[in-house]
Structure formats: structure tokens, C-alpha cells
Amino acid sequence: MYNKINFNKLLIITKIININNNFYSFTSNKYYNNNCYIKYIKWFFLKNNILIFYIKANRYLKYMIRCIIGIILKISLNKKNFFFFFKCFKKKKKFLKYLIPSYGLYLLNVEY
Template sequence: MRFFIEISYKGSSFFGWQIQKKNMSIQETIETCLSFLLKIKIKIIGAGRTDTGVHAIQMFAHFDLTTHFDLTTNHFKSKLNSFLPLNIKIINIFYVKKNIHARFNAISRVYEYRISLSKDPFLFKTSWQWLSKNQIELKILKKGANILKKYKDFSSFCKEKYKKNLCEISTAKWILKKNILYFRIEANRFLRNMVRSLVGTLIELGRKQITIKDFIKIIEAKNRNLAGITAPAKGLFLIKINYPLNIFLKKN
């Protein structure tokens, strides 16, 4: 059987999602607990690879197990959560159709970046604390976000070179709530460091360090060297991953 696990985690204490040789990752932590409980080596495949310090409100991963034991029960989920550290939570476990892939069958992903506009000791690990005297113009930020939906090639905001740097952005917006700026973006796929690079460049736009025309030129140049700084990882959250509803199976 193939299982999907829905996961939430705070990434501050981990060196990203993917297993590494010398550093602790979210993937390794979950695999270790699953393998211990099921008495068999478990390998999970995530829907993506969040970087060091990045958080997830909703992440998915899949794994295979040849057993009739029902892992979707609340009892097993509670037991698994009791073995996991407090900064990782298993929200749910589902049966899915065979050959369904957590990464490749995703329709879209939603990320959110958070910027605290004041010093807050309770948010310093989960937001970019903006303590500069230079004000950020929300109106200009929104104009920049709207422009993104007109383009598909985001090579200027990609850490690595890919054969295809095309992404279809369906949502890109800024929201201000209680002195926190939220940048919400949804697309069919994202490039490495794309969201953080976009945020850093948009902030330069909001501070009037560059103009709207400059911002458009940066996008169209397809050159990472022209874009702005990369925003800190700690402010980035993977919010949601959307899948076709027909991939899930009802348990017998």
C-alpha cells in the first residue's frame, strides 16, 4: 500500500527537509520514528525540499508498506506523534492510489512570507523583523505582486539554472495585519529560492530603491545577478499543497 502523510513543522532547528550526511533534517527525523514503530526501514519522499530554517504548515510525503496494518487510525497517528519532537506534527495519514507521487502529482503549492514591522521576541524565529527606519510602501508592493502574474519565466529569481524556469503564478498578494506583512503566492511549481528572492526584490521596490520599470526589467532580463537580496529563510512558510481529489482511497 502507498500512504500519504500530512506534516506540519517548525524548521528553525533543522537543516531543511532533505536528508544530509552530518546534519539533522525533517525527513530523517520522520523516517527514523516510522522505521522504529513499524520495525522495518521506511523511506519517505516529500512533496518538496524546504531549505534550512523554512517552516511548513502543510507538507506531504509518501511511502510504501506491504502490510495489512491500518496506519490511518488515530491510535497510530498519536503514537507516531509521541515519538516525534515537538516541532514536528503528523496531521493525518491517508491511503492513496499506487504510483501517486507526493511531488509530481501536486497541482499547486502555496507559500507565505512573513515580515514583522516591529521588534517582537516571539516572532524572531518565524519572521523577518524589519527594524529599518526606511518605510515600506504597501501600495507599491501590491503593484509589484500583480505584475508577477503576467510572467512565466522567473530565471531572475532562481538560485540554480534549470532547463525550464517556467512557473504559472495564480495568486500573488501582500496583506498587512497587526503590524505584520504577509506575502502569499501560489503557483504550479517554484524554483529554488524563488519566493525568498522575490520577497527581497519586492522589498527593494517597496522601499523605492528600484522603480516598477526597474522591477519589470529585472524579471525580463532572466538574470539572477540583477535581482535583489534573498530574504531570510526563517520568514518563509509552506502553507498548502493541492492535489486532485481522486488520488485518495477510502480505507476498507
């Protein structure tokens, strides 16, 4: 899978996420406020086909990270296009079918 990823698309989509605040489509719950402010978001490419996704925000919604990564990978593997990604932010529709499994995801740090 690693060699099929379009890394340019991966990086472009990551920058687009950084300018959006409403993550309604990326959570299963109905929160009063779905705004999350992304402070830092980046991919790290390591040897042996390892990708590290780092994100720092003021808060996270349930399934938000798993859904974001799933959609980014679908687009960077050319299974979805950029318009689909913009639709995720514009429509009041849930896109939870793109969740990735939770194994391999680690919480590294919590700050207050």
C-alpha cells in the same frame, strides 16, 4: 521598516508578477524550463506591523519566493525603481543578491 513601506508600490508590483511566467532571474539553478504559473498572489496586512505574503503556483524554483519578496521590498522601500523590476524579468541575469533570509517564511499547504 514597516512604516517606510510604500504599500501602493507593493501592491502594483504584486500584480505585475502575476502576469509574468519566466522566473529565470529568480533562481540559482539552471532549469530547462523556468516557467511558473502564478495562480494566486496577495499581501495581507495585519496588526502589529505584520505582513503576510501568500502565493500559489503550479511549481516553485529554488530561491524563487525569497528573491521575489526581497525585490518587492527593495522597490516598496524606494531603494530600487519599477524599471529595475522589469529588468529582472527581461534580462537573463540572476538577481539572487536580493534574497531575504528564510526565517519567517513558512510552507502552509501542498496540493496535487
